[in-house]
Amino acid sequence: MSDWYEQVRRTASLLGGRTPYARRMAEKALRDRAGTKDAFFSLYRSYLSRFRVWPDPGWGKELSNLQRAVLVALHHDGWTEQETAYLCGRSRRAVRRAGEKGLRALGTDGTALAGTLRAMTEDLPAVAEREPGRNNAGCGALIACLVALVLMVAYCSALDALLGQGAGRAPFVALAFSELKPLHGPMQATLRYAYRVDAPVTVLTDESYWVVITESNQRLLVEDATPSDLEISPNGRRLAYHSRSKRKVVVYDLPSGKISTISKADALDYRLNLPSDYRLYFSPDGRRLAFTSEDKLYVWDGKRRRVPGFGPESTLNGWLAGGQALLVEDLEGARAVDLSGSVLFSTEDLGHLGPLHDGRTWIGVDDDENRFTRYGRRTGRRSMRLPTTARLQRVECWTSADTFVISTDGYGPSNYYRVDIETGEAEPLPALVPEDLREVRFPGCVR
Structure with a gap:
């Protein structure tokens, strides 16, 4: 068992309560980061992802997810403000303000909160371990062989089906x-x-x-x-x-x-290896670059222009499909703003739905069923399932109004798929990267 297991599990329990889901997410973060301290990075990014729904932890109901994550990182895990900014994917200024607002909402200070959080995890029950039994080694080897055989058959079947669906398309190499x-x-x-x-x-x-x-x-x-x-x-x-x-x-x-x-x-x-306040996004036509700096939003096309309506709590999440507007998120939800700062649409329901790329279509993520549900004014409802050999890790970005890219774990032909929201087909992307990497960029990929 990793030396970091208990600490990561305690943090997960503060974010998602003493639930099986929180424990699974802690174990997944440790697997993703080979049992190292980097598991905290995966855990916090997963908790703050718009594409995952964590259970109520039972404390701080008046807090947003960002405020709760910042308070746990600062006052339970002992991260610095700059490290917390990296773990949460926010600027240092946004982290500082989220922490201050969170403490005010709870009516306490950092020292008192640190004692409260430690007390909440001190009696966290140990995970029950399987007792050693007779012939465990032999049974384990047999089970491992059977699982390997089933996975191999499933992989071959899925690959055959995938190649069959893509008739006329060059086979994956x-x-x-x-x-x-x-x-x-x-x-x-x-x-x-x-x-x-x-x-x-x-x-x-x-x-x-x-x-x-x-x-x-x-x-x-x-x-x-x-x-x-x-x-x-x-x-x-x-x-x-x-x-x-x-x-x-x-x-x-x-x-x-x-x-x-x-x-x-x-x-x-x-x-x-710490982020600045800048977040960079090319427009769909590639002619413009949107970025943020010092709580301001700019667009560059040979000349820099400021886009009004962007504040200290705001986060830039990219362009809409047509390039006519930008998607901005803050503690109140998300909104699409044009280059004059006018709001084209907004939603407060980002805790459960996402992403919103064209302003008309939402994608709901179901981790348990390993599928997506497409719905909205444009498309109605449609379910999209991943290949049986691939398990969703996260939604990476939109590549057009009709397709988005996901990263997966599993035994399929790739760890990255482009999902078509019209057909539901998941097409493997030929991206070969070192196994332990999670930061990958594709052309025109709007996160």
């Missing part, structure tokens, strides 16, 4: 890793996807870097990009990232090799 080379100067290659490589021990280090994969399967190291964020334009020919050397947000045009400076970066120690 696994990619091979190639030599890693630096990305320099002009090049005509089109980028297929990118992934971030983290340090093996903890995500809070200076050893993270981005790798981009071209259509010809070249692996290129983006040496100048910080670990904060990196985005690929829909046509795969432009990169947006935070520059280590310039300390600015830049756009790299691959065909010309030209690097355009977008905005001066916030004060940030780039030796740490």
Whole structure:
């Protein structure tokens, strides 16, 4: 059992109560991060995901999920404010304000809350372990063989069915890793996807870097990009990232090799794998870049313009499908705003539904049934099930008004699928990344 198991399980119990679901999510986070301290990262991101519904923990009913997560991280786990910002995927300022509002809502201070949270987890019952029995080794080996056989048959059946559905489509071929080379100067290659490589021990280090994969399967190291964020334009020919050397947000045009400076970066120690306030999103046509800085929202298309109506508690979640508006979320819900700041639509129900990409369609996620339900003014209701060999991990992003990308665990032909909301078909994406990575970017992928 991992040395971090009890601590992660105690944190999960504060987020999701003493429920089987909270325990399962703690175990899943540990599996995803190989039993290391990084499991806290997966646990907090899962809790704050719009695509998961955690049970009521039984305390802090007046708190939002962000406020509860921040209070637990600061006053139970002992994370610093900057580390909590990374774990929660928010800016340091947003974390500070969420913590202050949470304490005011509870009518207490940090010291008293820390004692209360420790008391809530001190008598957490131990997980019952199976008692050793007679012939356990033999039975275990037999069961393992049978499970392996069933999974193999299921995998072959699913793969045959998948290839049969895609008649006329080129069969899926696994990619091979190639030599890693630096990305320099002009090049005509089109980028297929990118992934971030983290340090093996903890995500809070200076050893993270981005790798981009071209259509010809070249692996290129983006040496100048910080670990904060990196985005690929829909046509795969432009990169947006935070520059280590310039300390600015830049756009790299691959065909010309030209690097355009977008905005001066916030004060940030780039030796740490910590996010700035910037969140980068290319528009669906790839001509514009939306980003946030110092509680303000901007759009760049050769010239920087500010979009009004964005506050300190707001988070930018990308563009709508047509590129006419941006999706902004805060503690009150989500809204779509055009470039003048006018609200096109809004919803308060993000705790259970998502994502909202075209303003008309919602996707509900059912973890237990391993399926999605599509509904909204545009489409009505429709269920979409994943292949039996793939288990949903999270919704990565929208790639169009009709398709979104998910990451999965399992034995299918890929860990990433593009799901069509019209047909319900889950098409495997040829993305080969190191097994323990979770930060992957696809062209035009709007999160």
